[in-house]
Amino acid sequence: MTGTFFGNTDALRERYGKITPEILREIQEAAGAKNVVAGDPEALESYASDEAGIMFTSMPDAVVKAESAEQVAAVMKVASKYKIPVTPRGAGSGLAGAAVPLCGGIVLSLEKMNRILEIDPVNRVAVVEPGVVTNELCKAVAEQGFLYAGYPMSTETSFIGGNVATNAGGGKVIRYGNTRRHVLGLEVVLPTGTVLNLGGRIRKDTWGYSLMQLMVGSEGTLGIITRVIVNLEPKPGKTVNLLVAFPDLDSAVDSVAKVVRTGISVISCELMDKLSVNIAASHVNTVLPYQDRADAFLLIQIEGDSDERLEEGYEKVGTLCLENGALEVFVAESRTESGMIWNIRQNLAEAMRAHDPYCSLSGDMVVPLSTVPEMVEEIRKAGKERGIAVGILGHIADGNLHPIIFKPAGMEPMEWAEYAEAFYDDLTSVAIRLGGVGSGEHGIGYVKMPIFLHSKPAEEIEIMRGIKRSFDPDGILNPGKLLGS
Template sequence: MAREYGKVTPSILEKLTEALGKNRVLADEASMEPYSWDETGKNFAVMPEVVVRPGSTEEVQAVMAIAQRHHIPVTMSAARSGVAGGAVPLRRGIVITTEKMNRIIEIDEINRTATVEPGVITNDLCKVVAERGFLYAGSPMSTLTSTVGGNVATNAGGAKGIRYGSTRAHVLGLEAILPGGEVIRLGGKIRKGTWGYDLKDLIIGSEGTLAVVTKIIVNLEPLPGRTADLLVPFASIDEAVLATSKILSLGVSLISCEYLDQPSVLLTSRYVNYAYPFQERAGAFLLVQVEGASEEDLERDCDRVGNLCYDQGAMEVFVADNRSDSADIWSVRQNYAEALRVRDPYFVSGDVLVPLSEVPAIVKAIGERAEKYDLECVICGHIGEGNMHPDIFKPDGMSVKEWEVYAEKFFADLIRVAVDLGGIGSGEHGVGFVKKPFLIETKGRVEMALMERVKGAFDPDWILNPGKIVDDHIQEEGTP
């Protein structure tokens, strides 16, 4: 049985306006429409009843107190660049957008931390800390559009994940608001601890279902030293995977190891107007970034990586000679999603995570299922982590509603294969509501029950982002 939620009445609108000011409350349909969907697609849109734009922790507290008192669902919204429907307000109610909470509060050079509000664009943080000689390594591929708060919500990863890990590895502290308006402060400018249950790590990746994050303390790394970018075309994915596994065991300082298949390169190269060598002949491409303590070390390690790739069947090894060449090589990977969106605004993106040894099997399964469903499909991924991203295009003549169901069937098949191979249905995109049925299907009953109890402990009335990750149902008497 579905839970019943309160509605946003004129009286509640008045209370929200009193708390935030008239310009921070959007209630007309035209203004609210952009907040009704995310990159999952407009076919999944649900119109909220009101959108609020708080500018401080105190204003978020005020909104949450009103929401809790009247049992109104609350959905968090940042850049809305997610592809699992995490920012779609399924139960309508209040959308809280963090776009006004976009301050970089502090760069602490002694403790090597940055304290930011959740609406800070990831690339803005990267640029500011780089000017101080630091690297924020938790940035995903969507660094130009995503926010730090959105990255925290999904535990986002990126090209540097093979070296530095996903967002969770870089979040040291959080300030968050619970339903009702209570503030909790978790972690801090410290990098270890055994001091009770780690509630901070529970909130990271919870997609706004447990608390509303209002401040984030992130770890800063030293800027990498000398780096070089290698582009390596292979005839097949099997050769690329074997080369990747051996590169990882080589003992060189590796920052990135990314994968693109031929269809994705052909599509994106047209969009950025830059062609990869061998792109008409190669079936798979590796983008490898190597770091060296000195020019001599970097040259030696690039030679080691290059020779290893040749041993595994590389058609050629191209080393970028300057920053311009590096930017060109990476432009194809970094503009991948935008190129797909130009090709088809209704394309559906997914990600599955498998052990590295199973990457050829999951790529084969993607191809087989694309053929089974008669779909055009392209693939990229963080191959060093076994995190592959299949993206499919809507067939001509298929309605948007039909496509929604059809695409879900494709990914349901694929997620089952990933689980059978020892993997999971998402490495970084999140669960949202799009992948929720597959999460429930592949998780054990005991584990799902524990997750529901965690949700209930943080959010007893289930008003935070309801319908995501776990079901917002009420167990009827007599049912198991």
């Protein structure tokens, strides 16, 4: 194993079986030899990490690129028989190490299961395989007059299955909620190879415990998602994007609650500080208005059912921001202008990583909106005390903040990985004190597992572990994640 922050996983690895040549042949029979990668370090290496960063890597022994639920079930039966650890993987766009194969074994990739199976206009659902890219689903349903509102910022790279596994959020949560709200049904393969069909094309039931809801956000520790039925919303009415430049971060943050209280239909409200904007704008070769003078920007999207209502809405929001100290409010007057603004926000993570390959993107605290100003101040203070550069962005209207920190020159990667996570652990403790949690959408994975386990009552953790044992008695599915060993 390579990597820097996983500590000693030898004891955990010893609990599991090894892939012998004989077992490899059984895996190949289960999934088809062409779908199995083994013995090729270069090919395996691209499945050794996710977007948590190059500090967090661990090599798999084999990668299976399943093409169907039947193949997934057959592979899991082999894994269960020999107690081989299995790490489910979507696009690898996660930021918490959940797709990193800590114990080697099999990475079970869903990348080939990438079909939109059905768009059902009567029941207002789409049926998709887990490897469908989020944006491809968004475009397909839009052509039929619908909106898929489970819309993370990684929409152009993330898979639907990964969104479900992490209960992904994004810029539209303030209006539409996290992914959980849009999942109506799941087909799931359990560690034993058993296939469950949960939920369906209905929107309510009181029909026993909801195993489907347990699967949403379980990060591949309970089962492998092989089919998803998602809710479709009516396509939104007329929308407009506002870019609001502020002279300081405090006035931007203070404006958010006032904007939300206007009663205007706010679809998104995103915060970007000066450091974040400068890096991202340079990355996409764009300059925003007032970029040289503003210390913070809000990107606000509002909706109206007519041109008159839309104009009334953006004038009201714009006036409020100006009264609260904004330097200027820019109304995007074309699809091109809107695209330019959103391009900066959607490419922030990629831009940060290009600027510093070791930057840490795992910050994902959520606090009540009333405590956002205090949380922002704590983030800034933590950066100053440690002498590290911090970019602050996030889905601020729902209290979800993403501090991004950059490795100081001269610090070794191993030291930086531990330093960065200690930084986030401290801020997570602040978020919990303020009534929040340490992750709103990225998940826990391995990276946030220590602070997660420390922050929860022992009784609650034991109930969760009991659920894990019920689904996965041998602990072969995504070991070392979320709840640990």
